[in-house]
Amino acid sequence: MRVNRARRNGAARLPLRASPPPLINRVTAAVNAISCWYCDLKIYALNEPLFRFGRKHASIFKLWFSIGTGFGLAALVGVTSILIWQLFISSDTRLTNLFGSLLFGFSPSSRISLSDAGYLFISTLVSVSVHEFGHAIALASEGIQLEYIAVFLAVLFPGALVAFDHDLLLALPRLTSLRVYCAGIWHNAVFCAVCGLLLFLQPVILSPFYIHAESPLVLDVASPLSEFLSPGDAIVSLDGAGIHDVQDWMDMTALLDKKILQNSSDFHYFKGFGSVDSRKGYCVPNALLEDAKNVQLAKNQSVCPYDFTAFVKIHCFDPSKSVSVVDEDGGLGRRENELCLNTKDIVNLEKCDGGGKVMRNGSRCMCSEDESCLSPVQFPGLMWVEITYSRPYSTECLQFKSSSLDSNTSDAVEQTCGGTFVFVGDVISMAHSVQLTEYRPRWGFILGKYIPNKLEKSLICTFHVSLALVLLNSLPVYFLDGESILEVAISHFTSLSSRKRRKVHQICVVGGTFISVLAFLRILFINVF
Structure with missing residues (x-):
């Protein structure tokens, strides 16, 4: 973003060095500048309102x-x-990344989508306008009339500037x-x-709606x-949480992914074909098992038809342990309980x-006699998770809720307004594939x-x-505030001669510009390469 402004025709544009302007007659009339890489729009209508407002509240x-x-x-x-x-001094890359994010407004290594670019463009225009509005009001409160306010676009970056008579500012005290x-x-x-305050209070501000x-x-x-x-669905729980x-x-x-990584670090896990999480079991009727087919295991992968998953039958188990499924043949095998x-x-x-209806040798079994407890077989990168969702704004759900006033129908409402499905795969990729918001409209307004x-x-x-x-703009860099x-600070707080002040200022600005360029290059190098 270009926040530096130059002088032209004796009219000053902030920021500007506190040095005398060239002896050129100031041209009060200016036209909009347009070129292949730069264009601006000069606004004169705000000069008088801002000047009157600043003079009226000058003391404040x-x-x-x-x-x-x-x-x-x-x-x-x-x-x-x-x-x-x-x-x-510091070699902490985390601090470098943080400082880079603050300087650029975003992490240089992050990918910016088209919508993000739109947010960035508008935010830049608003922030730069606020910046220049501060300069304009400060000038007006000191009795300095504005020449014009301009909004410009340099290449693809928006900006703003204020132009004024710099001779008047030089005649005033340095403070x-x-x-x-x-x-x-x-x-x-x-x-x-x-x-920041609006972000903090946003839930309260939007609570009526x-x-x-x-x-x-x-x-x-x-x-x-x-x-x-689909858009408009609400996620109720993930694996029961x-x-x-x-x-x-x-x-x-992240917790589920960490758990599967901890399981995969076990030696027996890699020697076999998967791991069974004993905390995730289902009571399956034996009649359903009669039609099921055994799992073919080859090259560490379960061979099941589409929409089918490998399960392991465990009659009674200790829920504090994880069971590994190992094929002793090491190549191709068939297990009767898979x-x-x-x-x-x-x-x-x-x-x-593990809730336990029956205790057998210290283990818990929740299933009845005509049921078997089965757990899904999980592999590295293939996590079994249950996702419960609701559809509060669907027509069926709204109609059912309006016609169901009895509290005993809550289960029926839940079945009508949502459901539960299983996802098997990389949970981190799954989490980032969904765009969520924490706000639900109190009424069914789609947009x-x-x-x-x-x-x-x-x-x-x-x-x-x-x-x-x-x-x-806090950095001692050329063309910035x-x-x-x-x-001005060197002139106000030191008693150096004019020549020494210029030399000290030049050394500081050259050094600041050089250090800033090095810092930016380091930030880009760390994040990009």
Whole structure:
């Protein structure tokens, strides 16, 4: 993003070094500039309203921007020190990634989709406008009339600028110049705080229209869950654990993936064909087992028809242990207690997961005499998980709920409004294939379910971009606010001669620009290569 502005025809554009302008007559009229890589739109209608507003509340704004001056000076010292420490002292890549995310507004290694680019474009335009609005109000409060306000597009990056008579600013005290130069950084910092507060209060603000953190709502779903879920469905539980928000969904899938990795680290797991999680069993009627076929095991893979999964019959087991399925032949084998069953026939059966109806030699069996306890065989990267969902906005569900007032019909409502299915595969990929929101509309407004998610994304993106503007403009780099802040600060807080001040300023800005370029190259190198 281009936040630097140059001088032209004696009219100054922030940020600008506090040096005398060239002796050229100032041209008050300007036309919109258009080229193959740059175009802008100059706005004159806001000059008088902003000037009157700034002069009317001048005393309040001077106090406001005096606080911003302290923040700007602290940011100049703090950000520069952190950049030097991160570049020459610290070798922690996590800190480098964090600093890079803050500077760029996003992680340089992340892939940006077309919709993300739209959020970034609008957030940049809003954040830069807030930045320049701070400069404009600070100038007006000091009695300096604006020439114009311009919104520009350089290559693909939006920006804004304010033009004014720089001679008037030079005639004022240096502390006044500091208030003007620090105003943009200060407004971006306050804007970050506002975005953060709105994000924190968003559930309260939207509570009259949305239910928050009850069950995450599906906004979009890609393979492999598109066969079962559709936009508007709500995820109720994952492997029996209740899911209330998006973080629960991600944490639970990470926990399940960690569990299968721990099982796969066992020696017997690799020597055999799979692992049986004894905490995940189903009481299958023996009549159903008579029609089932035995599993063919070859090259560490179960050979079952489509939509069928390998199960192992375990009569009684200790739920604290995991059973490994090992083929002693080491190549091709057939085990009598391993069967291929349809997952749709199994998922709604009663579970034998250690609740224990009968105790036999310290083990628990929940199944009756005419049932057998079977557990699915799991392989590395093939996790068996149950996902329970509901469809609260479907026509059938709404009609059934309106006609069912008896509390005894809750089970029927659950069956009508949703269901349970089994996913076998990589749970991490599965979790990221679903786009969820924590907000459910209180009424069945179809498009309403997208509003909270888009609002949240906009606030998060604007927060990061505005914070990036604070950090970038706090650096002593050419053409940024930090250059002007540093020059005026050296003049105001030191007693050096004019020649020495210029030399110190030049050394600091050249060094700051060089260090910043090195830091950015390091961040890009670490994230890209």
